[in-house]
Amino acid sequence: MRRSFSRPLWRIAALPFVGYLGQTGVALALGAGQDEGLPWLAVVVVCQGGRDVQIHLIEKDQAGPLVQRLFDALERQSGSVSNFNKMLAHKPDVLRAFNQLSGAIWAEGTLVPKLKELAYLRVSILNGCAY
Amino acid sequence: MTDEQIAALKEPGSRRRAEVFTAEERAILRFTDLLSSYPGNIDPSDLDALGEHFNEEQIVELVLVIATANWTNRVNDGLQTPLS
Numbered sequence: 001m002r003r004s005f006s007r008p009l010w011r012i013a014a015l016p017f018v019g020y021l022g023q024t025g026v027a028l029a030l031g032a033g034q035d036e037g038l039p040w041l042a043v044v045v046v047c048q049g050g051r052d053v054q055i056h057l058i059e060k061d062q063a064g065p066l067v068q069r070l071f072d073a074l075e076r077q078s079g080s081v082s083n084f085n086k087m088l089a090h091k092p093d094v095l096r097a098f099n100q101l102s103g104a105i106w107a108e109g110t111l112v113p114k115l116k117e118l119a120y121l122r123v124s125i126l127n128g129c130a131y
Numbered sequence: 132m133t134d135e136q137i138a139a140l141k142e143p144g145s146r147r148r149a150e151v152f153t154a155e156e157r158a159i160l161r162f163t164d165l166l167s168s169y170p171g172n173i174d175p176s177d178l179d180a181l182g183e184h185f186n187e188e189q190i191v192e193l194v195l196v197i198a199t200a201n202w203t204n205r206v207n208d209g210l211q212t213p214l215s
Contacts, residue, residue, distance in 0.1 A: 055210045084203065087212045105199055111189040115159055116196045118132070118140075122163045123200035125141055127208065 058089035066092045070099065155184045159193060166197050 060071050060081070067089045074081045088095040106116065139147040140160075148157050162181055165173050181190050206212070 055212075057213070083212045083215055084207055087206065087210050102199060105192070105195045109188070109192045111185070111192040111196075114132075115156065116192065118156055119159050119163045119193060119196050120200045121132075121137075122140055122160055123167050123197055124204060126164065126167045127201070127204040 055087065055090070057083055057086035059086065063089060064092065067095060070095055074099070158184050162193070163197050166194065167201055 058067060060068055063071065070092070071081045071085070071089070074085055085095060085099070088098060106113075133151070136151045139151045148160060152160065158181055162177060165177060178190065181193070185193065
């Protein structure tokens with residue numbers, strides 16, 4: 001085993017692998033030794049997938065003036081700011097534009113609100129979405 | 132909406148829908164399912180089916196509601212928005 005790790009081909013293959021694993025945060029254990037005068041690395045890998053990514057919600061006290069203003073308006077409108085809007089706040093212009101669009105779409109029109117709500121609820125169920 | 136209607140909405144297939152929803156509501160549900168799941172398969176006959184119950188402006192409003200609902204759900208699912 002040791003002998004095979006000391007072969008140049010193995011070392012060449014192992015080095016970029018170590019770099020890649022380091023970047024993606026995968027656990028690895030390194031062993032070092034000496035064989036025929038050449039250093040080698042034994043790599044024991046426990047693969048845990050990618051980084052633990054969690055997109056954070058933007059709260060009012062972390063937000064810039066535009067988002068604060070939009071959050072104030074949403075609070076006045078519906079009593080609180082939904083997590084969806086706190087997520088959109090990563091892109092303040094999108095937060096503003098989407099709420100304008102949504103307001104226009106849900107504004108009183110010709111289709112009775114009950115039927116719009118029926119369609120909306122069905123979409124959420126189809127998407128398996130609890131939001 | 133009644134509990135029965137909500138239960139029927141959650142059921143796969145549409146058999147129970149006939150018992151708890153009006154023809155208008157069923158037309159909306161059928162179109163909502165198509166546009167949300169197989170948008171590329173929608174053809175003029177599907178609009179004709181909506182046209183039995185709704186006028187042009189109402190159909191536009193319906194499609195916009197379905198489209199934004201899907202957009203909202205995809206943003207929440209994609210970014211894994213925590214439930215409040």
